[in-house]
Amino acid sequence: xxxxxxxxxxxxxxxxxxxxxxxxxxxxxxxxxxxVDELEALRLADKEGMYQEHAAERMNISRPTFGRIVETARxxxxxxxxxxxxxxxxxxxxxxxxxxxxxCSDCRRTWxxxxxxxxxxxxxxCQSLNFHRADGxxxxxxxxxxxxxxxxxxxxxxxxxxxxxxxxxx
Numbered sequence: 001x002x003x004x005x006x007x008x009x010x011x012x013x014x015x016x017x018x019x020x021x022x023x024x025x026x027x028x029x030x031x032x033x034x035x036v037d038e039l040e041a042l043r044l045a046d047k048e049g050m051y052q053e054h055a056a057e058r059m060n061i062s063r064p065t066f067g068r069i070v071e072t073a074r075x076x077x078x079x080x081x082x083x084x085x086x087x088x089x090x091x092x093x094x095x096x097x098x099x100x101x102x103x104c105s106d107c108r109r110t111w112x113x114x115x116x117x118x119x120x121x122x123x124x125x126c127q128s129l130n131f132h133r134a135d136g137x138x139x140x141x142x143x144x145x146x147x148x149x150x151x152x153x154x155x156x157x158x159x160x161x162x163x164x165x166x167x168x169x170x
Contacts, residue, residue: 007095008037008069009060011114020086032080035092038073045070101134110134 014036020029037059044055045066056066080087099112104123113120123131 006061007093008040009058009097010036010040010094011097011117014039014089017089018086021084026086029086031086031088032076033091034073034076034087034089036089037092037094038069038076039089041066041070042073102131103134104128104131106130
């Protein structure tokens with residue numbers, strides 16, 4: 001029996017979860033499904049320009065696993081573009097990166113930044129350098145999500161916890 005895959009760590013949910021060619025009704029289109037963790041791999045490798053080793057660390061997976069994920073994701077996106085298919089983003093085996101909350105001492109605005117992305121340079125509202133971490137804010141652990149659909153406001157549907165290493169299935 002193959003070893004279960006580990007949860008892949010993602011930093012953000014996609015804002016849009018569906019793309020299709022214009023002018024063709026959705027009912028007439030074939031779909032290609034891109035998982036949320038595959039989209040994260042594309043974001044890190046292609047949009048952020050990270051080397052695979054660093055991107056794999058960010059996703060909490062091995063470099064060879066990252067390479068396989070990004071290769072599969074690129075193939076799916078190419079298939080949708082070249083063959084004029086709809087691209088749906090949903091599911092996968094992932095958990096969200098915890099968030100850090102900051103508070104500006106000048107304008108009193110609070111905002112969140114994912115762990116591992118570095119300290120913000122300035123307040124996004126007033127550009128002040130006079131801000132600090134909000135006390136007691138450590139985000140929340142979302143657990144591992146397997147095969148979930150994403151709606152406009154993030155994950156939906158039942159929550160499924162990932163299996164911990166060293167445990168046996170029931």
